[in-house]
Amino acid sequence: MINVGIIGAGAVVRRGHLPALKDMKEINVKAIADIDENLAKNVAREFQIPSFCSEPLKIIKDPSIDLIDICTPSDTHCELIKLAAQEGKNILVEKPLTTTIEDALQAYHAVVEAGVKLNVVQNWRYFPAVFQVKERINQGYLGKIVGMEGVALTNFPTAWTRSKWLYSQGGVLFDFAPHLIDLMIWLNGSEVKAVYALGGDITGGNMGFVNHAQVIMEFDNGATATAIISWVTESFTFTVDVYGTGGNITLDVRNAHYYEMHGAQTPLDDIRRVIGKTLxxxxxxxxxxxxxGAMLYYKPLIRDFIKSIKENREEPVPIRHGVMVTAVLDGAFRSLRKRQAIYLDNIFDIA
Ligand SMILES: NC(=O)c1ccc[n+]([C@@H]2O[C@H](COP(=O)([O-])OP(=O)(O)OC[C@H]3O[C@@H](n4cnc5c(N)ncnc54)[C@H](O)[C@@H]3O)[C@@H](O)[C@H]2O)c1
Known part of the structure; x- marks a missing residue:
């Protein structure tokens, strides 16, 4: 039995984490903390969690708890990871790992030095179509990947959470974009060496945070990629197109469907794709x-993480990968401000 303590009692805990955790025989959710104690109390009552409090440290220091599940605003993850690692706890942390490369590296060193396991929640990876695309790429059906195009468009997430913390600085870059950047790096199987971003606050500076961006990336394996990320399109789209020397794949993550093409594309391909997606x-x-949607995939993700702890092997989404995703997001944010490309060589050497 794995005893879990949850930090944060907001939207993602109620919709994603607790429905999954409470449905897993090997998990015992022992306690939940939120700086809003009333919220922690209500969520504890709703999900029959025996203990609640307003002080995360109380849970982190509890010797009977094995795993800390961090579900707080993204700029608080680093401090909580460091505290949990110091106490020798394994950690599940919501995406993105952190919002700055400096925080990501502090968290990385704390986790490596403590020898604990950490997994970043990248639940969109667990759509079966995404795994199938990864498998096709690994088996070489696309040849060498040379280009990718990702699109992650949502509305302002006001229907998701009433919290305001998302609407500051990097905005959309740290909201939906981590899922897209994670997929692009993971599917390509290569790290990003340079980032250039365009856009920002496209309301002419009225909002004061990034609400739309186009991020151009160059990977170590030579592939180039572009990612369009927006809160202002009144649309909900999450797609990744992968172009290889031996074929292309168009992946519609939200609609759990992919289509593979080789040679010249004909209208027959369009018909097959539409029929396949409709079915x-x-x-x-x-x-x-x-x-x-993606809330469905918390269970397999947590199950995989627990398996990696029991078998003492690499986590499904290890911290090193989380650092790379944050490096791209933080690089894109810096690129928007400096209006120049940001090079990510040797990020693990940054002090
Ligand atoms: N994987 C996904 O699909 C997905 C979806 C939404 C959000 N998220 C991530 O989940 C995290 C939380 O997002 P949310 O939508 O639940 O936000 P939220 O604002 O609804 O909930 C966050 C909660 O954390 C509490 N909190 C803030 N600082 C705290 C601290 N230091 N200690 C304890 N509690 C603290 C707040 O009071 C709030 O109740 C973010 O990192 C976000 O990026 C992931």
């Missing part, structure tokens, strides 16, 4: 999975 979405609507 996929109809099936998911009928079995109600469509409406659960």
């Amino acid at each position: 996929r979405v109809t099936k998911d609507i009928l079995n109600k999975n469509y409406f659960k």
Whole structure:
């Protein structure tokens, strides 16, 4: 049995973490902390958690707790990771790992020095279509990857959480973008060496935070990529197109569907793609999975993480990968301010 303590009692805990954790026999959720004690109390009551408090350290220092689940605003992750690592706890942390490269590296060193396990929550990776695309790439069906195009468009997430912390500085770059950047790095299997970003606050500076950006990346393996990330499009789209020397894949993550093409594309490809996607979405609507979206994938992700702890092998989304995702997001934010490319060589050497 693994005893879990949760830090943060907001939207993602109620919709993603607790429905999964409470449905896993090997997990015992022992306690929850939120600086808003009333919220912690209500969530504890709703999910039958025996203990709640307003002080995260109380849970982190509890010797009976094995795993700390960090679900607080992203700029608080670093401090909580360091405290949990010092206490020898394994850690599940929401994406993004942190919002600055300096914090990411502090967290990285704390985790490596303590010898604990940490997994970043990248639940969008767990759509079966995404795993299938990764498998096709690994098996060499696309040849060498030379280019990628990612799109992550959402509305302002006001229907998700009433919290205001998202609407500052990097804004959308640290909200939906971590899922897209994670997928692009993971599918390509190569680290990013340079980032250039365009956009920012495209309301003419009225909002004071990034609400739209186009991020251009160059990978170590020579591939180039572009990611369009926006809160201002009134749309909900999450797609990644992968171009290789041996073929292309167009992946629609939200609709759990991919289509692979070789040679010249014909209207027949369009017809097959539309039929395939329609069948996929109809099936998911009928079995109600469509409406659960990425929340459905907390369970397999947590299960994989626990397996990696038990077998003492690398986590599904290890901290080193989390550092790379943060480096790209932070690099994009710095690029927007400096209006120049940011080079990410040797990020692990930054003091
Ligand atoms: N993986 C996903 O699909 C997904 C979806 C949404 C959010 N997230 C991530 O989850 C995290 C939380 O997002 P959310 O939407 O639940 O936000 P939220 O604002 O709804 O909840 C955060 C909670 O943390 C509490 N809190 C703030 N600082 C704290 C501290 N130092 N100690 C204890 N509690 C503290 C707040 O009072 C609040 O209740 C973020 O990192 C976000 O990026 C991930």
